[in-house]
Amino acid sequence: MTGKSYRDKIYIIKDIISLLAEYGQLNQTALISYSGLNLKKHKYILDILESQGFISKSISENDKRPITIYKATQKGIEFCRTIIAPYEELFPRKSDLND
Numbered sequence: 001m002t003g004k005s006y007r008d009k010i011y012i013i014k015d016i017i018s019l020l021a022e023y024g025q026l027n028q029t030a031l032i033s034y035s036g037l038n039l040k041k042h043k044y045i046l047d048i049l050e051s052q053g054f055i056s057k058s059i060s061e062n063d064k065r066p067i068t069i070y071k072a073t074q075k076g077i078e079f080c081r082t083i084i085a086p087y088e089e090l091f092p093r094k095s096d097l098n099d
Contacts, residue, residue: 011093012037012045013054020055020072021080028068054079076086086095 007015015035020026031046032039049055055083060067 007036007093008088010026010047010084011040013049014080014088015079016045016049017054017072017076020070021077025069025071031070049076064068 012035016031016037019031019034021032027032028039032042037045039075046055046057050057050070053073056073057067057072058071060069
């Protein structure tokens, strides 16, 4: 595989929640950009995380168009700490080198 490497969904979830915890909140554009995702392909992950209570979404209508803001919830941060972090210790992400 050339170019960008594949990232398991569990690591995408960790990256999303970790970014939101680090920054406090991010608009949808910044979150997608910082996490290296494609909105059309990965929006469903944001929707699942929100429906499960791991992140929260609010719409700010200060400008002419609505801006979607995401925040990590305490439940999401705990999920990363207790479930995903130990998983990543057992199954580290593949390096960019050929394994």
